[in-house]
Amino acid sequence: MGKTIEILTGKAELCRSIMGALPDWFSEPEVIEASARAIEDLPVFGYVEADVVTALMALKRHPPGAVEIALIATRPEHHGRGAGRHLIDAAERFGLETGARLLTVKTLAPRGLDEPQFEA
Template structure:
């Protein structure tokens, strides 16, 4: 079940519990803390199973017509169970209803790390299209791939 969370402290608690369990993707503590702090102010969806939060997704506005999927995490033992797709679908519905025309997401470029290749394939399967790679946006070891999705 996907629910929207509005309490800032609850958002941060959920984000922390999930991101700290996903160090293959969120291993840099400074970056992880930025996501946790930012989650308090972003539109926040959480997936719950058996009274436990197993995934979440945050949206933040990046332009008048564009919202960014700022951070998303699903506990590893729940990967490939449909939870990530449910979170993305809910986020698309809400973003569309709020008048946004595009959704973007940033991840590490395909072909750099196996775990991120799985992430890339997931976003592509959700309808995102490659927009551009920024080789040095983060650092030379993590070239940033930007994907976009039309909400029209």
């Protein structure tokens, strides 16, 4: 079987499954559940290998000219196999097709480092 990018249905359950398999990044059940609910109304793309969604990405449009990668995650046993690169390519195509000129992604600092750090 080949590898494909597909627009997904069943988004919330896939989100819970993939994020739940990544406790080093997504350890709080409330965050996983909020993410699963938040992506229901967004376009969500999946990287599919041998009929299994191994990675997903949710995109959020910010008219008039930006698309944000709201969530991107890969099942741990599939890390380093190119799924993320293919999803980023799909995000770029989506942005171009929808007239966006900017693709963004936001990340969070590890817990405990959110406060500014000053040296004396």
